[in-house]
Amino acid sequence: MSRARVAVLISGRGSNMTALVEAARAPDCPFEVVLVLSNKPDAEGLQLASDAGVPTLAIDHRPFGADREAHERALDAALRDAGAEYVALAGYMRVLTPFLVEAWAGRMINIHPSLLPKYPGLDTHRRAIDAGDAEAGCSVHLVTTGVDEGPILDQARVPVLAGDTPEALAARVLEAEHRLYPMALARLVVR
Ligand code: GRF
Secondary structure, eight states: OOOEEEEEEESSOOHHHHHHHHHTTSTTOSEEEEEEEESSTTOHHHHHHHHTTOOEEEOOSGGGTTOHHHHHHHHHHHHHHTTOSEEEESSOOSOOOHHHHHHTTTTEEEEESSOTTSOOSSOHHHHHHHTTOSEEEEEEEEOOSSTTOSOEEEEEEEEOOTTOOHHHHHHHHHHHHHHHHHHHHHHHHHO
8 A cells, every 4th residue: 555645844842743653653544754844943843753763854944034935945845855745734833825835735734723713823722711612622624825724624522621721621632633633634645
């Protein structure tokens, strides 16, 4: 079976990236992770990926200054060098320009910690608690130029419990993220 070649873009701790790498260990998983790429050279996830035997690369955005597209051209070249067919954003904390979004249209996905279209952007768990929501969750969506706005591929729901803090809710949602992301990616690459 030839497996879809996936690159994962991170900026930080990389727990969703790790969930994808672990899922790809299963012999019947339809994707493999061929590169973990970070805009932050000190991202914790880079070490986790390299400990797991996955090729890693950091392309620091800072030397590119305000030229976001130039940074993305460097990312795009690295993705193509790695032979990536799909890109999974996993805690990648930079807003993308139309250049990278269009280059990977239909083949770039993101995981977001809310039930989109509710709560795009940051601080999703606090916003769900403050709104009195009974349910929270996470969404996997195709990346388009609007932040957290692309077509939703899959969602997972968790309850909001009485007395929840944003941290407690975030931990519950994160467990759901780790189950949802590999499943959603697998579904995308086989369809
Ligand atoms: C996750 O909550 C993800 O949904 C959001 O950023 C966080 C990244 O966490 N986009 P990690 O780096 O995968 O641990």
